[in-house]
Amino acid sequence: MKRRLFLLAYLLGCLIIGVSFGQKSRHFYNVDSEKKIDGRIQDIKMEPRYKSTAPFLVIQLAENGTQTVYNVEISPIWFFDQDFHKGEDLTVIGSYYLADGKTPSIIAREIRYRGRTLALRDKHGFPNWRGGQMKGKARKRGKGKMGL
Amino acid sequence: MFEMVTMKKFRHFALAVVFLGSYLGADTLSLSLVHNMTDNLFQNRFSEADQVSNLSFSLDKDFSSFSLFASGEYSYLFENSYVTYCSLELGMDYLRPLGGKTALYVSLTGSRTFYKEDYRDFNYLDVNAFIALKSYINQTSILKSHYSFVYREYRASLFDYWSHAVFLSMDKYFQSRTTLKSELNWGYKFFRHPYQEEAVDVEPGRHGFQRGLGKGISSGGSTPSMQSQESEGEGIQIASFSLLLAQGLGSKVGLNFSVTKQWVISGQNPFESVYEFYLVENPSYDHFSWHGYEAGSQLTVLMPWTVNLKIGYTYFNKMFPGIESYSLEEEPLEITRRDRRGRIDLRLEKVFARISVFVHYAFVDNRSNDPLFDWNGHFISLGFEWNHFYGGQQ
Secondary structure (H helix, E strand, O other): OHHHHHHHHHHHHHHHHHHHHHHHOOOOOHHHEEEEEEEEEEEEEEEEEOOOOOEEEEEEEEOOOOOOOOEEOOOHHHHHOOOOOOOOOOEEEEEEEEEEEOOEEEEOOOOEOOEEEEEEOOOOOOOOOOHHHHHHHHHHOOOOOOOO | OOHHHHHHHHHHHHHHHHHHOOOOOOOOEEEEEEEEEOOOOOOOOOOOOOOEEEEEEEEEEEEEOOOHHHHEEEEEEOOOOHHOOOEEEEEEEEEEEEEOOEEEEEEEEEEEEEHHHHHHOEEEEEEEEEEEEEEEEEEOOOEEEEEEEHHHEEEOOOOOEEEEEEEEEEEEOOOOOOEEEEEEEEEEEEOOOOOOOOOOOHHHHHHOOOOOOOOOOOOOOOOOOOOOOOOOOOOEEEEEEEEEEEEEEEOEEEEEEEEEEEEEEEEOOEEEEEOOOOOOOOOOOOOOOEEEEEEEEEEEEEEEEHOOOEEEEEEEEEEEEEEEEEOOOOOOEEEEEEEEEEEEEEEEEEOOOOEEEEEEEEEEEEEEOOOOOEEEEEEEEEEEEEEEOOOOOO
């Protein structure tokens, strides 16, 4: 019992250390500027966005009604995982900002399309994606869940 | 003793990975807990109920286009605890854009999986290389391809194999919100020495079935029952073609239909019998083991409070070349095993701030010309996943 408690304390300690010392600056995703956009995809591309991360999938989305075109940052790995096409309707929830002071842009937190919700970030803007996901989808079928 | 050492190693390794991951500045940590319940754990006519809890973690660290990742999982069975298993994986991947419309993804992973007691012969070392390319031919059409290589060594070496697989797909999106996709697969799996004389230490009686898992197992449990004493390996070559039709119905509903036809081009399963067990990734029962077809449909609905609902039905008709059906008295029926299966899935998922929760129900009705595999079963899963991001809000 003591040993288990020790292991649990060790694990929690690791997490606390990680949270305390691994935390970096938070200056990109602004929760206060969140907005929801319903629109249609105009273009899809891969662009470098942040230092120390892979290039991002960026979607140009024309808002229904206003026809304002937003650059919507998705994530690095989702370029492989999700197949977006020009003309598809999307609902995006994310942090709004003006790139270069003039281009309406959204850092996507959540995308809704084809009856699905894709959670790209949590409500504080922290990414949900991680390494190995693409490969994982290709071969980790059923493991850990009911493998049928 | 073996299991104790294994579990101890797993605990120490998992803790070390979590510690090093956080201390060295991992970007994300994900934890998930899934609890499963079923009335037919071993998926045969001798239904056996059990509950399974699965705990898993994953960590990753980005270095520009590279990322390193590690994951581990531990599954505990409440009634059949001797099937409990754990696995650990380490890997790296690389994502590189080739122009604005094409991207290359490469990953390399290594993993170890350990089962307890009866299933320890399925303990394996896995090395996996994966290369994928995705390209927008134009704004409404995507070409995808990937290649994977798997090398696997089991404790019971008659299951050792390596395999190659190539996948190619192309889709087209139409303004009617319709997506049409076609896929081609080719694969080659080579069992390195499936005929070598080797006792596989399984006690079938404990699981309610009477036959062994391979030529190396008989109903007695550990006495080999070979069909051949050849020493060379055996290869199986397969190819498949799939068509998928997806239709958006408004922004909150999606519907898709798919059909897959698979052929065994050469070779056949070198084992006497094939089984699929929950948790045991059986080397003789995978997509190289059958020819036939699968068809399925799925409805996805985005419900109020952003609850995702998925309802699906899948049917398959598979024949297993090289696998003979037996009567319940263990008499060969001199027919090749064929299974016809219907499956219903229902899944509800809700994503909260940092966790997501889901409940999943499946009903499977499997009809087989081998009476041991005439079965049905109910499967319920409840789970949640928690993500913690150590880094900044990119």
